[in-house]
Every structure is written in structure tokens, then in C-alpha cells.
Amino acid sequence: MDTIKKIFDKLLEWICVILLSLMTILVTYQVIVRYFFDKPNAYTEVLSKYMFVWLIMYGSAYVFGLREHMNIAVVRDKLPTKLRIVIEMISELIIVLFTGGVLIYGGLKQMMDQMVQLDAALQIPMGFIYSAVPISSFFILFYFLYNERKLFLELKSNNVKGSL
Numbered sequence: 001m002d003t004i005k006k007i008f009d010k011l012l013e014w015i016c017v018i019l020l021s022l023m024t025i026l027v028t029y030q031v032i033v034r035y036f037f038d039k040p041n042a043y044t045e046v047l048s049k050y051m052f053v054w055l056i057m058y059g060s061a062y063v064f065g066l067r068e069h070m071n072i073a074v075v076r077d078k079l080p081t082k083l084r085i086v087i088e089m090i091s092e093l094i095i096v097l098f099t100g101g102v103l104i105y106g107g108l109k110q111m112m113d114q115m116v117q118l119d120a121a122l123q124i125p126m127g128f129i130y131s132a133v134p135i136s137s138f139f140i141l142f143y144f145l146y147n148e149r150k151l152f153l154e155l156k157s158n159n160v161k162g163s164l
Helices: 002-035 042-066 073-077 081-116 126-130 132-156
Strands: none
Touching: 002 042, 002 132, 042 132, 073 081, 081 126, 081 132, 126 132
């Protein structure tokens, strides 16, 4: 499972780097052609907007996998170790319930519903654009299972001090 996590981490890291690089190039090109040549390009503007959404979705999955998402560390760090681990497990469960219900189920439904509609500028199915939602959610689901396993093993280890 550690090997799969490392592969997913590298994959998402590279996806985010490539998306950010391409967005930078597209936006720079858009600014140059708009202001210097007075010829705005609708393709680059629309594509960079979609890439930004993809970057957010894949970046959030990557950050969730690293366990670097937002938390209130001041309160968490003052708790006994076992209670802290249990609360972390519950918070991860709440996140994955949202991910499963809203992002995976709703994202797949929305993606499938939008496969027949074409984007006006790029002429590609909108379902392709929406595919980032369920795909990134499956990464989050994997990371949840990985993190829960790791937290459970930490909770069961003899090195954990503190009581519930």
C-alpha cells in the first residue's frame, strides 16, 4: 500500500506541476495577444479556466494524501495521543463521507449527464471537463483508506500514551 501511495503522490504532483506550467504559458500568451496585438484568444482563456479547476481538484487530493489539509493544530496538539488519533480518524471519515456522497456520486452523475453537451469554445464534451471531480475523489478515497490504516496501527501500537 505504501508503494501505491508513493506512485499516486508522484502522479498527482506531476499532474499539478504540468497543469500549473501550462496555465502559466496559456495566460501569458493570452495577455500578450490581448494587450499587444489586440486579438484575444477565447481558446486559451477557456482552457486555462478548466485547467485551474483541475489543478484545484487534483491538488486537493494530493494535499489530503499528504495530510496537510486545514486543521486546528493548537487544539489537536493539546489532546492526549489516543484521543487525538481517534479525532483524526473521525475527521478523515467525515471528509470521505462528503467525498463519496457529493464528489464521487454527484461528480460521476454530472460527468455522465454532461457528455452530450459540447463546450462552445473548445468543442469538447463538458463531461470531460467534469471528470476531474470523480477522478480526484477516487484518489481521496484511496488516501482515506491509507491514512485510516496508518492511524489505526498507530492507535494499536504500544508506543501510544494517553487515554480516551
